[in-house]
Amino acid sequence: MANYCSSSSMVDLWLTTAAAARQHVCFHLIPRLSGVVPESCLLIVVGLLVGGLIKVIGEEPPVLDSQLFFLCLLPPIILDAGYFLPIRPFTENVGTILVFAVIGTLWNAFFVGGLLYALCQIESVGLTSVDLLACLLFGSIVSAVDPVAVLAVFEKIHINELVHILVFGESLLNDAVTVVLYNLFEEFSKVGTVTVLDVFLGVVCFFVVSLGGVLVGAIYGILAAFTSRFTSHTRVIEPLFVFLYSYMAYLSSEMFHLSGIMALIACGVVMRPYVEANISHKSYTTIKYFLKMWSSVSETLIFIFLGVSTVAGPHAWNWTFVIVTVILCLVSRVLGVIGLTFIINKFRIVRLTKKDQFIVAYGGLRGAIAFSLGYLLSSNHQKRNLFLTAIITVIFFTVFVQGMTIRPLVELLAVKRKKESKPSINQEIHTEFLDHLLTGVEGVRGHYGHYHWKEKVNRFNKIYVKRWLIAGENFMEPELIAFYRKMELKQAIMLVESGQLPSALPSTVSMQNIQARATPRLSKKREEEIRRILRSNLQNNKQRMCSFSYSRHTLFDADEEDNVSQVHLRKMERRVSMMKGRMSHYLTVPADRESPRPGVRRVRFESNNQVFSADSVPTAHFEQPSTPRTPDAVSLEEEVPKRRNLKADGGGPRGTVSDSNQGELNYQRLARCLSDPGPNKVENYPFMS
């Protein structure tokens, strides 16, 4: 028991040190420095210090255990990257990314390995015992661009989306190549000879590893999506499913010697759209923050351990070998990028400029994966220490030198940066508009192109896949509407938090400025009356909700109720101002209302009626007839049956019905999104997100 506790407390101590290091060193103690030096560098330095400290004490500093690394530290980072991978730029550039990942890494491995072998043949270096296969093995380890390092450095420089996705995508997808090359060369160097058949098998192996990994990931992703369809009763453990399935995908593929990283990416990418349509907003937030937290901690630990391992690890320093390795890595990367871009640009419409190429080449950082792979080499492998030293040197060079200088270089070369823009509904509308427009133009033009196939995939997705994987009626919802709802939700939440409408510039533009003034405007008095009625409505709702029984399975506690009601109130106020035009139809002279309006609005409203009157959906929450009511409060209960009679009735408080309808619509949207419904909730609000 004592041992168990002590090892747990060791882990805890390391984690605390890591978190503290990140927090204090990076942000508090040396704030200015952290603007210049990327965090990864600082953390490695911390690791060096800690390692040095431990050595001074006389203890043996722990080395980054490869098993720990590959099983615990790497997956959260990759899952975080894969789950939040920006799909649109990724799929638009997937060809280029694959070329860089596969051919680029192969080129790097053989170039570095081959030339190093040539170097080792030179007598004066003193490494004639290193054979070709060992060199190639070393080349394959040190040639892969590392996602952790890339993420750490590129996070801060805000480079334009294209370059970012190229380097980042490459770092993720080259795992398959690295795995295959590493295993192949390790096998070969044990056997000693290579035949043509072996090479052919190697190629086959590559396809199996990469495609197999993707397939495993996709299967688990679909499983996760399918599971999330049924989790509406157990919302609290929704995030757990996401994490579990992803980790299972990683473990399964690693077990079969497939590419775990690609499995993890595939799993995250596949499950995300469906899971997000199914889970509650809180679960989504939980997933987001847990992923960020874990990946952050992992990253910190990795870099610190790198520093510690440098102090601890056995070293065999050979000046020539190490320096030539570093130079060769740089040279091969530059040559590879330039050469491949030359070929790729013939097939791309948006070509890669010289500046883009430079950043892609310069951003090819090596990191902890290379170190761990080197560490995994069996200890009686000749020259293991030499290799490890060289790997660490390359890592240090890329992370420190390249990592620190990339930001000034980006500014110096005036490379296009990421455009910081607020999510804009106009842009979203036009994105979707453009998609359909371009698909149509491709249809006119004749031969099937990029947009046509994309459209086909979307249709397949909508008709067949979404039906199975998304709960309720949501699968019909197009992206634009989902975006709009998310935006509204965000604004409502921001309202609660900041107490005012978020807007870049103070704007007093409201719906009345836009609506055509066909009907007389609402008088202030009327507006006040409506507000009063709405407010008292809200009070009633609050009272009713408070008397709900609290159970472990609802997260709908008192604070949330306040927030939600506040949001509701504010949203209602916004709705009031936004819907003045509409409301005036119902609030003016009763004569207007007698005659059925032929306009579209009435028709739409009718359809609303049909939707809600069919079931007692809106009132399910608020079934508390014994609650005392204020005299002029119009309860929501009353409104339900009366909605049917809307046409016949005249003015007065009925006018608020339309508003409350809209309000209920919003309220339920909010309720569904913001909270996990309690045991009395009614399933399946039609047409609600």
Add this chain to the structure above:
Amino acid sequence: MGASQSARTEHEFQDLADRTGFSLEQIGNLNKRFRQLSKNEETLSRQDLASISALDNNPLRAQIINAFFDKRNLRQNEAGTVQVIGFEEFLMVMSHFRPAAMHITEEEREKLRREKLRFLFNMHDTDSDGTITLEEYRRAVEELLSKAGTIGQETAKAIADAAMLEVASTTRGKMEPDEFYEGITFENFLQILKTFDIETRMHVRFLNMDTATMRCGK
């Protein structure tokens, strides 16, 4: 017919290539497609375009077809539509979807942006009055969401309203309660889509492959 027609065609094509910026091979391919769509006639009508099966599931089908017959897109500075278009007009409209060349100056890039955004603007501004009114925008969003079932119809209005509000807020800032925002002008349109990479996004691939039909006239 034979030789003289091909000679004339080559000359025409060269002229068109200079004017629209397509290469000769691309024009050849597009000509083949034009002949295919127009059933070997000299002009293309709306029915010919409407018969393309690839457009069947497209929510913007009607607007796309209209765009081909809109005089504003044919580099003619007048409003209105034409009934039939010739190959030259076909090319004019298609040239809006050419990708940007690799090395273009800032000025040319801006010009390209304006051209492409003008095309989009014309698609929304159905009554050619130079502004996109709330009704026109609503209709555009409704068309866009027309394949999304009832839910599309309900939220289309709200989305269009929110979008209009956003434009008004960004371009006009403060407005008195009784001021009226007439509609989105082209300048406003440019402003709200400032960060939208239209010059890199609004393009389709035009193949450069040499086709046999270009030579068969000889």
